[in-house]
Amino acid sequence: MPSGKWNLANFSLHASQLMANESTFTLFKFALADISGKYLGADVGAFGDTLVRSFFNKTIFGLSPNYRSLSVEAAIALNVWMYVAHQLHSAVTECWNGRANIALIDAAAAYWIGSLPLEGNSTQGYLLYSLSEKAASLFMQSSNAGPSSTNKKILQLFKQASILLSSPRACQDGSTTMSHLRSVIIQSISQMTIPLIQHLIANLKQGDRLRVKIYAHAIVPLFVGCRSSTFYYLKSKLLEDSYSADDVEEIISKIEDVYECLDLSCHDIGSYQGITTCVDATADTPLAGFVPTTDIRSVRLQTALSLYNIFV
Amino acid sequence: MGVDQNSYFNSYVKFFSDEFYADSIILSSFHLETHPSSIHTTTVQPNTTIYKAAQTMVLFMGSLQHIHTAVNMCRLGMVDQAKSEWDRGIGLFLGSAVKPDQDIAYPVDNGHSLYALGKEICGVFNSCDEVDKIYDAFLVGAKLLDQSLCTDTLRLAESTIKPSLLTTIIQAMIESSAKIENITDANEDMFAYATGNIYVLSMIPLINAIDSDTAKIVSLNMGINTNALFSALKSILPKLYINCTDLRVERVISDGCDLYSFSDTNSSVAYKTSSNITNLAKIDLDVKLMIDALSKDEADLAEIVYSNVSNCSG
Numbered sequence: 001m002p003s004g005k006w007n008l009a010n011f012s013l014h015a016s017q018l019m020a021n022e023s024t025f026t027l028f029k030f031a032l033a034d035i036s037g038k039y040l041g042a043d044v045g046a047f048g049d050t051l052v053r054s055f056f057n058k059t060i061f062g063l064s065p066n067y068r069s070l071s072v073e074a075a076i077a078l079n080v081w082m083y084v085a086h087q088l089h090s091a092v093t094e095c096w097n098g099r100a101n102i103a104l105i106d107a108a109a110a111y112w113i114g115s116l117p118l119e120g121n122s123t124q125g126y127l128l129y130s131l132s133e134k135a136a137s138l139f140m141q142s143s144n145a146g147p148s149s150t151n152k153k154i155l156q157l158f159k160q161a162s163i164l165l166s167s168p169r170a171c172q173d174g175s176t177t178m179s180h181l182r183s184v185i186i187q188s189i190s191q192m193t194i195p196l197i198q199h200l201i202a203n204l205k206q207g208d209r210l211r212v213k214i215y216a217h218a219i220v221p222l223f224v225g226c227r228s229s230t231f232y233y234l235k236s237k238l239l240e241d242s243y244s245a246d247d248v249e250e251i252i253s254k255i256e257d258v259y260e261c262l263d264l265s266c267h268d269i270g271s272y273q274g275i276t277t278c279v280d281a282t283a284d285t286p287l288a289g290f291v292p293t294t295d296i297r298s299v300r301l302q303t304a305l306s307l308y309n310i311f312v
Numbered sequence: 313m314g315v316d317q318n319s320y321f322n323s324y325v326k327f328f329s330d331e332f333y334a335d336s337i338i339l340s341s342f343h344l345e346t347h348p349s350s351i352h353t354t355t356v357q358p359n360t361t362i363y364k365a366a367q368t369m370v371l372f373m374g375s376l377q378h379i380h381t382a383v384n385m386c387r388l389g390m391v392d393q394a395k396s397e398w399d400r401g402i403g404l405f406l407g408s409a410v411k412p413d414q415d416i417a418y419p420v421d422n423g424h425s426l427y428a429l430g431k432e433i434c435g436v437f438n439s440c441d442e443v444d445k446i447y448d449a450f451l452v453g454a455k456l457l458d459q460s461l462c463t464d465t466l467r468l469a470e471s472t473i474k475p476s477l478l479t480t481i482i483q484a485m486i487e488s489s490a491k492i493e494n495i496t497d498a499n500e501d502m503f504a505y506a507t508g509n510i511y512v513l514s515m516i517p518l519i520n521a522i523d524s525d526t527a528k529i530v531s532l533n534m535g536i537n538t539n540a541l542f543s544a545l546k547s548i549l550p551k552l553y554i555n556c557t558d559l560r561v562e563r564v565i566s567d568g569c570d571l572y573s574f575s576d577t578n579s580s581v582a583y584k585t586s587s588n589i590t591n592l593a594k595i596d597l598d599v600k601l602m603i604d605a606l607s608k609d610e611a612d613l614a615e616i617v618y619s620n621v622s623n624c625s626g
Contacts, residue, residue, distance in 0.1 A: 007622045008598050056615040068606040071614060072599060080595070103589070110589035114596030115555060126599040 009049055011079035015086075016045030022089040024189060024222070025082060031221030031235065048078030051217055060210070070210055076131055077196060077218040084111045084128065084192065088185045091161065095178050100170035105162045108188075112154065128195065135198035139270030150194045150268075157188040190263045193219055197255065197264075200238075201272055204248050212238060226261035230254050252277070319521065320376060320474075324369075327517035334369040337513070338362050360506035363424065368481050368514040371426050375404040375477065379453075379469050386462035394457050398465075402450045405477070430480040437483050437560045441591075446476040475553045478518070483559060485511035485534070486542060490564050492535030508535050522551045539567040546570070557593065597623035 019025035025045070033044040042050045055071035087108035094101040114127040129151055136148030146152070161184045164170060170177045200215035216238035223231040237243040237251055256278045259265060266278035325331050338361070378401035385394035407425025430443035449472045456465040488508040495501055512534045520527035529544035542565055549556050556569035598621050605614040 006595070007618065007620060008595065008602070009619045052618065053615070056611045056618075058609075058611050061609060061611065068609070069603065071618065072602050072606065075602070075618060076599065106589045107592050110593035111595060113593065114599075115557065115593035126596040126603070 008075045008079055009052070011075075011083040012046050012048035012052070015048070015082060016043060019045075019082070019086050019089070021093075022086060024085045024089065027224050028082070028221040031224045031231070032217070032239070047217065048074070048082060051078060051214065055210075067210060070214065073131075073211065074214045076127060077199070077214055080111055080127060081192065081196070081218060084108045085189055087111065088161070088188055091165065092178075092182055092185050095165070095171040095181050098171055098173075100165040100177065102162050102165045105158055105165065109155070109158045112158075112192075128192070131199070132195035135195040135202070136270070138202045139198050139272055140274050141270045150191060154188060154191045157184055157191060160184050161188065187263065191268075193222060193262055194264065194268055197259075197269055198272075201252055201255065201269075204252060205272055207245065209241070213241065222262065223258050226258050230257055249277075320518065321373060323521035324373070324517040327520055334365055334373070337365045337369070337510075357502050357506040360503050361510055364507055364510035365513075367424060367426060367429055368484070368510060371404045371407070372477060372481065372514070375401045375426065376474065377401075378404065379473065382453075382457060383462055383466045383469065386457055386460060386465060389460075391457060391460055394462075395454060398450075398454055398457055402454070405446070405450065426477060426480060429484060433480060433483050433487055436487050436564060438563060439479075439483070439558075439560045442476065442479065442558060442560075446473060446480075449473050449476070471553060475555075475558075478515075478552055479554055479558055481511060481514050482545070482554070483561075485515055486538060486559070486561060487564055489533070489535050489538040489541055493538055505535070518552065519545070519548055522548045538565050542567050557589065591623075594623040 015025060016029075028047065029044050032039045032047050038044055039047040040050050052071050052074045055067075055074055060067050060070065087104045091101055091104040091108075094104065112127060113129045114125050129147075132151050132154075133142070133148055136142050136150055141148045141150065143149075147155075161181060164177050164181050164184065167175075167177065169175050171181075196215055196219040200212065200219055203211040203215060216234070220231070220234050220238055223234060234251065234254055237247055243251060256266065256269075259269065259278075259280070265280045266276075267280070269278065271278070324333055327333075328336070330336050378397045382394045382397035382401060385391075385397060405425060406427045427443070427447065430446065431440065434440035434443045449468055453465050453468050453473070456468065485508070488504065488511050492504050492508050495504055512531060516527050516531055519530055526544045526548050530541050533541040533544070542561060546556055546569065549559075559569070562568055598617060601617045601621055602614045605611075605617055
């Protein structure tokens with residue numbers, strides 16, 4: 001982060017400058033840019049900011065009191081989420097350059113959790129940890145005794161990254177930190193998509209089109225690295241807001257098709273209000289006629305991200 | 313059980329079994345100053361005790377007392393008196409901020425008040441922005457009283473001013489403990505031990521009111537094992553409404569705050585920071601301000617917060 005004060009808008013407004021070479025951000029830019037390279041007439045890199053500002057609108061407030069918080073949700077799901085991913089990507093880049101910078105992982109954790117004290121499965125926080133707990137409760141993944149499996153796994157992965165970077169000679173010539181860190185960071189970003197997918201599905205089911213807009217913008221761009229036909233279908237339906245209520249089940253089914261590419265399973269996402277429709281692909285699902293002998297699912301997100309970046 | 317505003321003073325009285333505990337400590341030191349014993353071969357220790365007890369016991373409690381009185385008067389509709397009491401609270405916190413006499417053995421640049429202690433210690437912890445925030449909070453409180461917003465003033469005192477004042481004393485205690493652990497110069501001992509003794513006496517009654525076991529661990533490890541002291545202290549910080557990361561201990565000891573910690577029978581989840589992320593994590597305070605504005609239908613204010621307010625800094 002550049003030194004000085006940093007507000008929620010800056011997370012998005014400075015993204016083009018800070019994240020230009022990062023795969024996650026590049027996927028979003030590619031997915032959202034119009035033919036003139038812009039998003040709704042503004043810098044595509046600041047798409048989060050553009051969306052957030054569209055919700056500071058009293059007309060929208062008038063539709064439902066529940067819509068007052070749209071701008072906040074958008075700021076967290078778009079601006080802050082991308083900035084967490086940026087911290088993680090930066091840790092890999094720094095390591096590539098021979099610097100083991102644990103502070104970047106600490107920063108990712110800070111932006112995920114926030115400063116206000118949390119206990120167990122608290123939904124009282126204000127950032128992504130809390131957003132994730134709320135999503136987990138909709139998908140029957142809450143735990144009375146502690147955090148949801150998603151938050152638990154994300155924090156464990158952050159911790160793993162931190163431990164890797166604190167090892168002697170981390171990121172030095174000949175060390176294996178780089179490859180391990182890269183793998184942990186990819187898994188982290190994969191897990192970080194879970195609450196976004198859960199909120200997208202929940203809002204599709206609830207018919208909340210404005211929140212669908214937020215979460216579709218937060219997750220659908222990542223699908224561009226997976227299956228292009230699915231991406232363009234979802235882009236048309238969700239990002240361009242052309243779906244009808246009759247399309248909802250098919251849209252959800254298409255989203256479920258992408259789990260595998262994101263290195264996620266139906267189990268990771270859970271079932272909305274306990275109703276299960278999702279079926280995981282098995283490890284030996286044929287790929288264009290080729291039946292793999294090992295589970296190659298985890299390779300796919302890495303490949304999808306690597307198409308757009310040299311580091312991750 | 314936490315320690316609320318009203319029971320702060322009682323915690324000290326109960327611990328020392330003395331309603332005039334600070335007076336007693338200071339007066340006994342005056343006696344040592346004029347009649348040095350064989351142990352106190354110089355006047356450094358009694359001098360230090362008097363000075364530090366005044367700073368972290370008398371001025372601290374005095375400032376809180378005036379804040380409390382100000383809120384009570386505000387509630388009675390006596391706004392002018394409330395503002396006057398609040399100003400006295402500020403006065404005891406800030407002191408006269410006069411540069412110290414060169415002959416005084418305690419080098420401070422901002423006077424001898426609690427504010428001076430904050431300014432003296434914050435350089436070690438890289439937390440001077442937090443000390444300035446106490447000053448700012450006092451100014452905000454004065455404006456709230458001006459508008460007779462008594463509950464908001466109390467909330468400000470509880471959530472910001474009191475924890476911040478305690479943060480300064482806790483930082484001083486940790487720094488002092490770490491310093492004592494590494495003492496090599498015998499001449500330095502007398503000042504360091506006396507200082508550390510007062511800092512720990514300033515905190516122990518409050519800690520003891522929350523958890524006597526923690527108080528024992530803190531007391532036993534003072535100047536011996538600062539990591540162990542901090543490790544015990546961490547558990548009671550939420551009861552004092554102190555955010556562990558606000559202490560910014562990373563530059564002084566090897567232990568740190570658990571940004572998040574949870575354990576169950578099957579697994580343990582804890583992310584322990586190894587760098588200072590306090591100011592980054594505070595982006596959630598901006599989110600909270602946005603939510604507060606939006607809940608009042610104030611879209612313009614929420615957008616201003618979104619675009620301009622920065623609790624987060626790098």
